[in-house]
Amino acid sequence: MATLDNVSLYKLWIAAITILPFTQTLSQTENYIVHMDLSVMPGAFSGQHQWYLSTLADVSDRSTARATATTSTASSKLLYSYTHVIDGFSASLTPSELEVLKNSPGYISSIKDLPVKHDTTRSSKFLGLTPQSPAWKVSNHGEGVIIGLVDTGVWPESQSYREHGMPEIPKRWKGECEGGTQFKSSKCNKKLIGARFFNRGLIAKYPNTTISVNSTRDTDGHGTHTSSTAAGNYVEGASYFGYAPGTANGVAPLAHVAMYKAFWDEGAYTTDIIAAIDQAISDGVDILSLSLGLDGIPLSEDPIALATFAAVEKNVFVSTSAGNEGPFYETLHNGIPWVLTVAAGTLDREFNAVLTLGNGISIAGSSLYLGTTYFYEVPIVYMNGCHKMSKLIKLGQKIVVCQVGNDGNDLSDRVENVSEANVTAGVFITGFTDTEEFIQNRFPVVLLNQKDGKTIIDYIKNSNKPQASVEFRKTSLWIKSAPSVTSYSSRGPSASCPVVMKPDIMAPGLTYISCMA
Numbered sequence: 478m479a480t481l482d483n484v485s486l487y488k489l490w491i492a493a494i495t496i497l498p499f500t501q502t503l504s505q506t507e508n509y510i511v512h513m514d515l516s517v518m519p520g521a522f523s524g525q526h527q528w529y530l531s532t533l534a535d536v537s538d539r540s541t542a543r544a545t546a547t548t549s550t551a552s553s554k555l556l557y558s559y560t561h562v563i564d565g566f567s568a569s570l571t572p573s574e575l576e577v578l579k580n581s582p583g584y585i586s587s588i589k590d591l592p593v594k595h596d597t598t599r600s601s602k603f604l605g606l607t608p609q610s611p612a613w614k615v616s617n618h619g620e621g622v623i624i625g626l627v628d629t630g631v632w633p634e635s636q637s638y639r640e641h642g643m644p645e646i647p648k649r650w651k652g653e654c655e656g657g658t659q660f661k662s663s664k665c666n667k668k669l670i671g672a673r674f675f676n677r678g679l680i681a682k683y684p685n686t687t688i689s690v691n692s693t694r695d696t697d698g699h700g701t702h703t704s705s706t707a708a709g710n711y712v713e714g715a716s717y718f719g720y721a722p723g724t725a726n727g728v729a730p731l732a733h734v735a736m737y738k739a740f741w742d743e744g745a746y747t748t749d750i751i752a753a754i755d756q757a758i759s760d761g762v763d764i765l766s767l768s769l770g771l772d773g774i775p776l777s778e779d780p781i782a783l784a785t786f787a788a789v790e791k792n793v794f795v796s797t798s799a800g801n802e803g804p805f806y807e808t809l810h811n812g813i814p815w816v817l818t819v820a821a822g823t824l825d826r827e828f829n830a831v832l833t834l835g836n837g838i839s840i841a842g843s844s845l846y847l848g849t850t851y852f853y854e855v856p857i858v859y860m861n862g863c864h865k866m867s868k869l870i871k872l873g874q875k876i877v878v879c880q881v882g883n884d885g886n887d888l889s890d891r892v893e894n895v896s897e898a899n900v901t902a903g904v905f906i907t908g909f910t911d912t913e914e915f916i917q918n919r920f921p922v923v924l925l926n927q928k929d930g931k932t933i934i935d936y937i938k939n940s941n942k943p944q945a946s947v948e949f950r951k952t953s954l955w956i957k958s959a960p961s962v963t964s965y966s967s968r969g970p971s972a973s974c975p976v977v978m979k980p981d982i983m984a985p986g987l988t989y990i991s992c993m994a
């Protein structure tokens with residue numbers, strides 16, 4: 478036998494290391510949504526679920542050339558059988574199993590599972606919804622309507638889900654209140670009438686993941702926010718740490734809520750989301766509210782587009798968010814022509830801190846600071862651009878005024894430097910309008926526009942002992958520039974269907990506007 482020379486050994490070694498990872502990926506499974514032709518289903522099957530199980534048992538059998546595949550291995554592959562959203566199912570398949578499936582009777586097409594991202598006390602008054610307004614009269618505050626949400630779950634103890642004043646649950650309702658981790662099925666009532674959760678797709682994708690709260694309980698806050706905005710009951714005396722005081726309620730305060738949790742701290746996948754939509758259609762929701770969407774996928778391959786089409790066919794009205802990727806064009810993710818796509822607008826409300834200068838002049842700036850409410854007669858200094866950290870740290874207990882340009886990055890750096898310098902508060906003069914991340918600061922930050930900034934600088938320069946008091950937690954209403962589109966709201970057109978103008982309408986999304994705008 479000829480001995481191998483070094484070059485041949487090297488070639489073999491290279492071949493081995495390139496083949497090894499390849500064979501590993503071959504055995505890895507992926508989730509697929511599989512569209513089937515029901516007309517081909519043999520009459521012997523009692524229903525489509527049995528047919529799908531049998532098809533999958535056959536597939537894993539043939540792809541491994543073993544005759545041992547049983548229905549139990551098939552049922553571990555099957556994630557969901559869908560009834561409404563498509564004729565078909567989702568399953569966790571190896572590449573070879575998928576190839577075999579493609580030749581099975583009834584197979585039409587398959588789509589690979591995809592990860593999905595999910596993107597108030599004044600809104601109803603601002604929208605003109607008073608007890609006398611036609612919209613509330615005609616709809617009777619949404620009485621009898623069931624709103625289903627596919628979201629992060631719900632926090633059922635929130636006052637917004639009290640059943641006080643709610644009508645009976647409609648007889649046609651077929652939904653359920655599923656119990657689970659930290660969520661008893663007794664948590665539902667006449668307001669929150671349904672709670673279900675979907676994570677088989679997520680777990681098939683990440684078999685080793687632990688679902689920390691395996692129930693409809695909301696560990697994020699998004700679903701509680703969206704569902705109470707849509708249909709929350711009246712909550713008197715609500716406020717955000719003193720900001721925005723008033724009565725909180727949804728825009729349809731007599732409507733019922735059903736929550737379908739498909740967004741998890743651990744991730745979210747289309748197989749679970751369309752399973753949630755499928756169930757919501759079965760349960761009998763009237764409206765589906767989805768704060769989600771896929772980007773850059775043709776409508777024919779977008780499981781959410783397909784699922785919402787089925788919902789609309791069954792007389793369910795579907796409302797979706799435009800996305801939060803603005804202000805750039807073509808960032809809109811729900812170009813789906815058959816759903817309502819809603820952009821985010823501002824409310825006529827502003828959260829303020831009021832600065833009262835030593836000369837008695839008062840100036841309102843933007844702030845959402847939640848710490849100390851009041852600083853009384855503190856020395857105030859103007860530090861130009863606030864670039865010199867060495868000077869800032871020597872100031873001590875003073876209010877520091879900085880002139881910042883219109884550049885958000887510069888503002889971000891200056892706020893960070895001043896907050897690290899241990900001064901009392903920072904006042905930033907800027908034309909930058911996307912202020913949300915700055916005013917919600919652990920450090921007392923006040924933002925001023927150029928005109929008010931000049932008033933303060935003039936005062937400091939002309940006073941021999943400049944000082945100011947600051948009061949936080951102030952709320953102003955009736956701000957004239959509202960409504961306007963928020964800068965974060967995604968803009969059309971949608972790449973998947975540019976011929977249909979989107980978004981369709983705008984609704985209050987930002988709960989305040991800043992005085993910068």
Ligand SMILES: *[C@@H]1O[C@H](CO)[C@@H](O)[C@H](O)[C@H]1NC(C)=O
Nearest residue numbers: 505506681682683684685686
């Ligand atoms: C999951 O955990 C098992 C056992 O700890 C390990 O063998 C496997 O590689 C892990 N899988 C993934 C995808 O991390």
Ligand SMILES: *[C@@H]1O[C@H](CO)[C@@H](O)[C@H](O)[C@H]1NC(C)=O
Nearest residue numbers: 656657658680687688691692
């Ligand atoms: C989550 O709860 C469901 C229903 O109670 C159960 O079937 C499932 O196995 C649970 N999943 C995990 C990861 O604990």
Ligand SMILES: *[C@@H]1O[C@H](CO)[C@@H](O)[C@H](O)[C@H]1NC(C)=O
Nearest residue numbers: 866867889890891893894897
């Ligand atoms: C000031 O901010 C800059 C970022 O703009 C940062 O690199 C620098 O470390 C900060 N200085 C101090 C002393 O924190």
Ligand SMILES: *[C@@H]1O[C@H](CO)[C@@H](O)[C@H](O)[C@H]1NC(C)=O
Nearest residue numbers: 869870871896897898899900
């Ligand atoms: C700010 O104050 C904290 C706590 O008093 C202290 O630990 C820190 O070193 C101070 N920072 C500066 C820049 O002086």
